[in-house]
Amino acid sequence: MSAKEHMDVVSMRYESGHKAATRKRIVTAASMHIRKHGVKGTPVADVMREAGLTHGGFYALFKSKEALLRAALAEALDLAYEGFCRAAAVGGFEAMVRAYLANWHIARPEHGCAFAALMPEIARSSLQTRTMVAAKLDGFVDLFATYLPDGSLRVRRRRAKAIFGMMMGTVQIARAAPSRQQANQTLADGIEAAITFAKAS
Amino acid sequence: MSAKEHMDVVSMRYESGHKAATRKRIVTAASMHIRKHGVKGTPVADVMREAGLTHGGFYALFKSKEALLRAALAEALDLAYEGFCRAAAVGGFEAMVRAYLANWHIARPEHGCAFAALMPEIARSSLQTRTMVAAKLDGFVDLFATYLPDGSLRVRRRRAKAIFGMMMGTVQIARAAPSRQQANQTLADGIEAAITFAKAS
DNA sequence: TGTACATCAGTGAACGCGCGTTCACTGATGTAC
C-alpha cells in the first residue's frame, strides 16, 4: 500500500464517494437550470443554492463554470436519451413521438430535452461542446431510425434526423405560443405530422 | 399652427426624421446582434458601437433595453418574412425551402431567420413578446400554406407549421454541427425531407 | 476514557469586471439682431 493509498483509506473523514455525490448533485441542479433558463441564464450561485450549498465551495469541485456547464449538458442529453428508450420499449415509434410532443414537455422544460431548450446556444458554443453534442444527437437519430419502415439504414437515419428536427422545432414553437390552447394544437399537429412523415417516402 | 408645431418647424436644428433614422440604425444593429449572439448575449454598448455611436445616448432614444430588443426582434422577423416572399415569388415552395436550408443561412445567422436563432429564448420571454411573435409566425405559416397541394386551408396550415418547424430545427442542428461537411449533409437531408413532406399526406 | 490535534467539505466575505442606466457636459448647427 503506497503512502497515498494509506492516506486515502486511513485519514478519510467522509465516506468514500461523498465528494462525487456532491458533485453529481450540483451537475443535476445545473442540468435542470440550463434547460429552464438557458445557459446564459444560469449563474453559479443559483445552481449551488438549488443543490443545497453556498457558492463559495464551487471551485473545490469544478475547474470552472464552463466545466460544470459541459457536464450538465451531457447529463441532460443522456437523461433525454434514456427517456426515449423507455418510451420506445413500451410503445415503439409512436410512443416516442407522443412522449416528446407532450404537454408536460412544454410545461416542464427543466425535465425535458436539452436539444429543444438549448440548440441555438449549443450552435454558438465551442467545437469541443458541439462535438460532444453531435455524438449524443447521433444516438437519438440511430434510435429513431430503428423504428422507421423500409429503406437502408443510411436513408432511414436521414429521415430520422429530419423528423427529430421537426419534433424539436415543434416543441420550441409550442413553448413560445401565447396560450396553452395554441401550444396544445401545435403539439397535436406535430404528432400527426411526425407519424405521417415516418410512413411517407 | 400651434406653439408646439411652430417649435417643431422653426427651431429644428437637424433634418426632420434624423432621430427616427438614428433609432432605426440602432434597431437594425440590435436585430443582427441578437441573431448572432442571442438576446442574453447582446449588451447595449455593443449594439450602440455597431451603430456607430457611444452607449451614453441610448436612453434618449429608447425607454429601456427591453424596448430595443422587442423592436429588434420584430424587425428581424419582418425581414425574414420578406426574404421568404421574394424566394416564393421567384421559385415557389421549393425555392423557399432551398433559400432557408442554405449554407449562407448557417454561416451568417445575423442575416438569417430570427426563429431559428432565438426560438428557445422567445419561449422564455414575456407574454407581450410571445404574442407579437405568434402573429409573425402565423404570417410565415400562411405563406407556406399557400404553396402546399390539396387539403383545406386549415389542414394546409397545420402541415405548413410542422414543415416550418422542421426547417427551423434543421437549421439549428446544422449550425451546431462540428464540421461544415456534416452541416451541409444535414441541410441537404432537410431539403429532401421538406419537399417529400410537402407532397405527402 | 478524555484531551489535544489534524483533516477537509463547506462557508461567507471580498475582489474585479461587465453591464444597464443616469447625468452633466460638449460642440455642431442654427437664430437674433
Place this chain on the structure above:
DNA sequence: TGTACATCAGTGAACGCGCGTTCACTGATGTAC
C-alpha cells in the same frame, strides 16, 4: 456681415448591482496517545 446666444444629438464618466472567482476561516468528524 458679425457676434452673442439657444438648441439638442451625442459623449463619456460615474453609479450600482450581478456574477465569476478567490481565499481565509469554521466546524464536524475523525485520530493520537
